[in-house]
Amino acid sequence: MEIEEIEAKLLSHVNQPNYQPVKPKVIAKKLGITDDDKRPFKRALKRLIRKGLVRYGANHLVKKPSVDDGDKRITGRFQRNAKGFGFVRPSYAAGSKDKQDDIFIPQRRGMDAATGDLVLIRTYFGRGPSGDKRLCGEVVEIVERETHRFVGTYYETHGLALVQVDGRIFAQPISVGDPGAKNAQPEDKVVIEMVRFPSHAHDGEAVIVEVLGKRGEPGVDLLSIIVEYDLPREFPEEALEVAREQADAFDESIPEGRRDFTADTVITIDPIDARDFDDAISLQRLDNGHWVLGVHIADVSHFVPEGSALDVEARNRATSVYLPEKVIPMLPETISNNLASLQPDRVRYTRTAIIEFTPEGARVHTEVCKGAIRSKRRFAYEEVDEYLADREPWKEKLTPEVHALLGRMHELAMMLRKRRFARGSMELSMPEVKLDLNTDGQVVGAHTVENTESHQIIEEFMLAANEAVAEALVDRELFFLRRAHASPDPKKLANLTEFVRELGIECENLHSRFEIIRVLDAVKGKPEQAAVNYAVLRSMQKAVYSPEEIGHYALASDNYCHFTSPIRRYPDLTIHRMFDLLEQGIRPPQDFGQMQVEGEHCSEREQRAADAERELIKIKLLTYMSTRIGEEVEAVITGVEPFGLFVQSLDIPADGLVRIDSLNDDYYHYDAMTHSLVGNHEGNSFRLGDVVTVRIARVDLDRRELDYQFIEKTGQQSTKPPAKSLGGGKSGGSWKPKVQGSRMKLSTQSSRPKKGSGRGQTKSQKGTPPSKPKKEKRSKRRGR
16 A cells, blocks of 8 residues: 555544554554555554654554643654753644643653654653753654764764764764775765764764765765755656656647637746746736736646656655755756746746736636746846836837736736735745855855845735635635645744833734734834844744645635646645646545645655755855954844844844853843843843844854854844844754745745745754854745
8 A cells, every 4th residue: 555545544543433542553453454564554653643643652552642641742853952952842733723832851861862853752840951840851762763864074083983963963973983985084075874873871873875075175065965955866767758758749739628828918027047937927907997817827737747757756856946056846857947937939838827806906706727828028027127117118128018018917916915915914024135156156245135016016916826726726615735824823922912012112912913014014114123023923833735724824815825836846736736637527636634645745845945945055154154253243133042142144144143151241131021131230131133243253164053252232223124044043952933935025925936046944953052053045036
């Protein structure tokens, strides 16, 4: 049996009303699991545990997650601190309201769990790392290893061969025995396979399985991240062969059953460096004043036969990965950059959403069909901004039809944007910063990417199409893979309310989205703007893929899915295929459990891509900052913890830590309610958004840490919000806040992904005190 089939049967069995907790082997026997299916059965059980859909109880009994019989056993993801202790973030089913804080794991109770491992813990009340009484845990089983392979730097000392693993995963270097088999040399970046994980009782052991190159050489940092995050490399030959077959069969003719839009005025608007174009726009105004918007999306399902080797590989990848020097596509370039790409003056197949709006912008009808277009013009965002600034000169550059289309697009998009905000959709003022790299992939600077009206036009149309398509499926009473964004945790909103009030801002309870929006509007252009925007961001949950009817909080939408980027996102492809079946008169499969598995997989792949992107940018930023040791820079405080201040340089988005023991002008204590460090002397305090002058004090490339030394405080908060952190948030073993979306604006929620260059995330957890490396800025293409 396939693992998904076993998963569904196992979940169905456990959820029976008369189910009593039993050991896995009893369930396997009842389900008729054969010897050949034992390994898939174990994997299926672990996946369900990871998703919080079942849990282990005492004596390894499989239980329902909702059962509350006093058994204090919980599964969750482990993260080990450099000092040896760790924390476990409990696993929950999507949309779960019953959540709790991370659980402290003392050093001697962590077994040999490594950061990222899924573990089973027994909870009890004890003392935390600072001596406070809190919920603690003991690891009783490692359910699933995050990985057995790690990347690090090889070195030799006192006759020993050691590897310092990158980041802060392990506190101590790992012994690798005889490195001669791979001819590793000191300062080489290497890949190791763990033989024995380190614990408080014994050191770790590993073997070198690959040498990536000399540390610091061009391209080695990129290769290190690809290996560290197990990113896909070359496409399997079987998948490439399917792509070649599709190329041979495509002749740009328009078959029966596909609507011909080639005579319509259709255009694309993309970043100037885009290589593939997966959405195009047409827009007409009817005699009654109604708008008819055509959102034409690349018909990837036509070129990726379901169940083929190409489809299997695309599903496994689930998303394209955008790294500073490389794009790892979900689909081979034959399809992504050619067959499916909506290139100008070429007949291209589309899955088209035709949406009718009233003159005021209210949607009244949606139709989804197969189409064929011929794009009349490819625009870069900058060109459209120039057109909007002064339309007259563009009359000579464009045909009358294209010139008029741009004007109509702007009018409708701004109308839709106004309506969306009026219903409660949110937007944070968090600028996006893109790194400037030289030919060797080294950072030479950074620049802010403005969210101009050209970006907003495309953003609004993609958001409108995603929502319209989702509601069309709801009207057919179908389950589908939604883009789900749960409401914020009430506890976090309560803390947010107190924090905003502590800043001197009058507000009602921020459990109301409209009160949050009012506060965000009230602080625009004021010293508190950065602090409030950042605090609101930290209170939000992460958007995921799920068939559950959670809605999309940030967009104030009950029904939302991803439909507009199937070239780079697999969830979009699943939506397209549902409409393929509906057009054939076939009701799409309605396996809710399988959709949950699909959503979990796609969400994990999305997070992996974001993590890798942030981490590579962090490495590049740290390398750049290592050349500026001793320089003084202005920075904004982006995080406050008991052990110090996380700050981000204002000239380049490099995040680092100002340790509390370096603030030697006073004795400071941490005020959790106001997210501030407060000194004994009047006026001595630090909080989110404050601007400080700091000196670049220390960079540790292996541990991926940056330390700043405090020089002075400017005396007021910055009106410039910190840029989106691609470094991940807290460091040094603390759990990092989850940053989501394709740009820092919550309204976009990755509805249109990037196409060009990408970035990375953070992982941290090594030996030395916590130090927050810089946040990187990822260049997002647009937030559709």
